[in-house]
Amino acid sequence: MQLCIALDLPTKEENLALVKKIKAYDVWLKVGFRSYIRDGADFIHAIKKINPDFKIFLDLKLYDIPNTMADAAESIMGLGVDMFNVHASAGRKAMQTVMERLSPYEKRPIVLAVTALTSFSDEDFTKVYEKPIAQKADQFAQDAYESGLDGVVCSAYESLSIKNVTSKEFMTLTPGIRPFGEDAGDQERVADIAYAHEALVDFIVVGRPIYKDADPAAVVEKILERL
Numbered sequence: 054m055q056l057c058i059a060l061d062l063p064t065k066e067e068n069l070a071l072v073k074k075i076k077a078y079d080v081w082l083k084v085g086f087r088s089y090i091r092d093g094a095d096f097i098h099a100i101k102k103i104n105p106d107f108k109i110f111l112d113l114k115l116y117d118i119p120n121t122m123a124d125a126a127e128s129i130m131g132l133g134v135d136m137f138n139v140h141a142s143a144g145r146k147a148m149q150t151v152m153e154r155l156s157p158y159e160k161r162p163i164v165l166a167v168t169a170l171t172s173f174s175d176e177d178f179t180k181v182y183e184k185p186i187a188q189k190a191d192q193f194a195q196d197a198y199e200s201g202l203d204g205v206v207c208s209a210y211e212s213l214s215i216k217n218v219t220s221k222e223f224m225t226l227t228p229g230i231r232p233f234g235e236d237a238g239d240q241e242r243v244a245d246i247a248y249a250h251e252a253l254v255d256f257i258v259v260g261r262p263i264y265k266d267a268d269p270a271a272v273v274e275k276i277l278e279r280l
Contacts, residue, residue: 054250054280057081057110057226058273059260065092069099071263074270076104078277081136083258085112094132101133108135110226110256114167116140119150126151126164134162138206141166141193142182148200163224166197167206168215171229171243187211191218198223204255209244212252226256232276233262246279 058080060068068088088096089111100107111134115122122139129137139151148166155161168190169178178186187210194205194215204224207215212225229243249257259276266272 054254055081055256056273056276056280057083057256057258058263059083059085059228059258060088060264061085061260062264065096065099068092068096069103071269072100072103072107075263075273076107078270078273079106080273080277081108081110081256083110083112083260084134086114089113097132097134109133110135111137111162114138114140115151116143117147119143119147122147123150123154127154130155130158130161136163136165138165138167139202141168141197141205145196145200148197148202152201163203165204165206165224165226166193166200166202168193168211169207171208171227187214191215194219194223209249209252209254209257212249212254216253221253224255225253226258227252227254228258230257230259231262232257232259232272232279246276 060082062068062071082100084097097109100109111129115125122143139148151164169186173186175186182189190207190211191214195218197205198219204226205215206226208229209227212227215225216223227249230249231243232246263269263272
């Protein structure tokens with residue numbers, strides 16, 4: 054299981070200051086909507102200057118018509134990131150088109166599909182997708198698996214079931230991890246490291262418990278010890 058740290062601070066400068074504090078650790082860094090829209094590709098390049106060995110997960114959740122998603126995926130290839138994601142609800146055709154577009158490249162990023170956002174309660178999710186999270190997440194995961202993707206974004210509570218209906222090698226990345234029982238904040242389906250281990254999670258995403266601490270490097274080290 055690998056640690057992915059969410060760079061969700063209000064400014065580019067604050068995010069880069071955090072990156073400098075943790076530059077000695079073998080971790081992934083997640084660049085999401087807020088940071089990428091505000092700071093763009095320059096932010097990714099700035100991270101790599103601090104430590105070229107950092108692996109970057111670009112969390113933009115692509116969702117559009119198949120050809121537009123494939124165009125975006127091909128553009129992402131030029132950013133030098135190591136992983137990005139799409140929405141599984143865009144459908145099999147869209148996911149297949151993305152993977153077909155990337156197939157000529159000798160080396161491509163890991164591609165994941167978002168199943169159910171961890172901010173959803175089961176009740177709210179069912180209102181949108183007309184099925185409970187557990188059932189629909191399995192379906193979305195099967196769609197992604199059969200479309201040639203590498204894994205999915207889900208909560209820790211869906212991870213084991215998803216691996217059972219796809220493959221143990223099919224990756225799961227789980228946001229909403231509160232490593233030491235911290236407050237859930239705006240997340241509904243949160244879990245700790247022990248539960249993530251039991252659920253065979255491949256990547257855990259941790260944000261606030263790290264960057265809101267006075268000594269983020271110490272928190273990272275403590276988490277890595279648990280992994």
